[in-house]
Amino acid sequence: MVTIIKIGSSINRIINYNESKVTIGQAQCIGAGNYPVDLDRLNDRIKKRRFTQITVLNQSIKRNAIHISLNFSPLEDHSRETLMAIANTYMQRIGFAKQPYLVYEHYDAGHQHLHVVTTYIQKDGKRMHIYNLAYRKSEPAREEIEELFGLIKARGQKANNQLDLNPIAIKRIKYGETESKKAINLVLNYVLNQYSYTNFTELNAILSQYNLIAQRGSENSKTFLAGGLVYQILNQKAKPVGKPIKASILDNKPTLVFLENQFKENKIKNTEQQIGIKKIVNRYSIQSIALDELSPILQRSAITTVAKKDADGLIDELTFIDHKTKSFLNGDFLLKQLNENLEQRSQKAEVCFENRKAKRGKTIRQSF
Template structure:
C-alpha cells in the first residue's frame, strides 16, 4: 500500500473534487465517519458544513484540510467492507480517528485506491500537527496495516512489479479534452509526490519517460513572464503535440510556485541517496568494455537507473542526468561530482578505449613474436635436415671395388 498525504486551506475544493467524481460515475462514497447522520442522509452541504464548523474554531490555521489517497497493488481486489476497515485503521493510527472524515473509492485508475477527506481542527479548536505527518505517522501505520491485512508491501518490490505508470500513448489521446488531461494528471500524481527532484530539468527527466513535459515557455512568452507553467504530451520522437494544459487547471495545482517548494524540500531529502547512485555508476564503469555514454546508459538501465544524455544538434554530449528508480531520486551528473558529469563520463569512456587499444596492440605484438619464433624454429629444422642428408652421387661415378681372389693355392 502507498499512502499520499496532501494538505490545503480549502476543504471546499477537495470535497468538490471527490463529489464530482461520484456524479460522473467514476467514484463512490463508501463511508462517513463521526457524522451525526448516516451516509445516505448526508447531502453535499451537510458534508461540507461539518468541516467548516470545525475550521471556524481555529482561524489561525493556514492549512486545515487534509486529502489522503491510499493506493493498492492492481492484484488486490478487496470488498467495500475490507476497504472501509483498512481506511478506518489507517486514520486511527495517524491520529485522525476522532475527526470527521469521508472515504471515497475511485474507479478511474489502473490500480485500486481510496481517497479520504478530513480536516485537522479538533473540537477544542486545537489543530493536529501536520508537520512531517507522512514520516512520523503515515509510514509506520502503512507498514503495520500491510502486515495486519496481508497487503502487498510497497517496499521490496521490483520496479516492474509495482503499480507503475505506463507512458502515455499519444494515439489514444484526444488533445485538449478530458482524456488528455486525465492522462497527464495520472502521471503527475505519481511523479510529483514520489520522486525527489530539485529543479525543472530533473523533474522533466522523469516526466519525459511517460511522454509528459513541464514547460515554462520561452523567456519572452507571456507564460514565462507571468511565472506560468504548461504541461504537454510528447510524441514518440519527444516532440510536443496537442494542446498544452495550464498547471492551474489540474486539481493538485502543480504550478511553478508549488514545484519550487518541492525543489527545496527534495534537495534535502535526496542527499541520503547520493552515495547509492555514485557506487552504482562506479561499479558500472569498472567494465572496460564501456567505451561510450550510450553503453553506460544501457548497463545502468539493468540496475534501475535511467540515464538522460543531453546532446547538441551536432551530437556533442553536454549534460547528463540520472534517474534512480530504486531510490526515486534524480541527480544532475555534475551535482554528484566531476567524474559523473558529461565531461567525466566521456573521459572515462576515452580511457576505456585507450585501454582496449593497448590490449589489442599487446595482443598483436604477442602474435607477431609467436609468428617470428615459429618461423625461426621452422628454418632451423630445415637447415638441420639438410646437414644430415647424404649428397646424391651418380652410379657411374662410383668406383667399383675389386674382388679379392678367394681361390685357395
C-alpha cells in the same frame, strides 16, 4: 500489511490524484469517515468542501494533507466490508477517528491496497500532534490490525512474497488519441504527487517519459515575464505538438508558484535518496561508461537515464530517475567521462571507416 504515510501541501491535489485513478477504472472510493452524507451521495465538490471547511480554520499550516496507503499481501483477497473495517480501525488506532477521511481501493498493482486521504487540522482549528506518527502510532496499529483481522504479517515474509509497491505506470500521451487537457491532467496528477523533483530539469525528465513538457518560454516572452507556465504534449520525436495548455486552467493549478514551493520541499527529502542512486550509478559506470551500455543496465534497477545532446552530439544535460524512491540525481559528475568516451569512439569509428575506404580503393586498383 505495509503502511506508508506522506504529508502534503494540497488535499485537493491528493483527491484529484485518487479521482483520476477512478476515472480510468484503476480505483474506487469505497468509504468515508465523518462526512455529512452517505457514500452514494458523495461527489467531488462535497469531498473537497468538507476538508476546506476545516483547513481554513488554521491557514498558517501549509502542509496540512495526509495521504496514507495500506498495502496487503498478494496472497490476500479481502471483501470491501473487511477493507473498510480495517481502514476504520487503523484510523481509530492512530488517533484520527474523529477526522474527516476518504478511503479509495486501488487496482493498479499486484496486491490489494487502500489510499486514505485526511488532515491533521481538527474542527477547532488546532493541529494534531503527528511528529513521528509512523513509528509512534502507525506501527503499533499495523501490528494490532494484523492480529485482529488475521492478516499476513509484514515482518518475516519470505522474499518471493514481498509486496510489489510499484503501481502500473500512467500511459504515455499520444497526441490526438485523448482530449489534450484530460491527458495532461492524468499525467500531472500522477507525477506531481509521486516524484520528488527539485527543478525544471528533473520535472521535465520525468514528464518527458509521458510525452509531456513544462515550459516557461524564452526570457523575453510574455509568459516568462508574467511568471506564467504552460504544459505541452510531445510527439514520438520529443517535439512539441498541439496547443500549449496554461497551468492555471488545469485541475491541480500546477503553476510556477506551486512548482517553486515543491522544489524547495522536495530538496529536503531528496538528499538522502540521491546517495543511494549515486552508489548504484557509480557501481555500473565503472564497468561500462558508454551511455548506450550504461542505460539498459541501470534500467534493471528501475533507474531511467534521460540525456540531452548539443549540436555536436555531446551530452550537455544528464538526469537519472529512480522509480523506486521517485527521486532524481543530476548526472553532471559523469558528463566529462561520458563525452570523452563518446569522442574516442567517434574517432575510432572514423579511423576504421577511412581504413576500410582505403582498403576498398586498393582492391579496385588491383583488379584493373
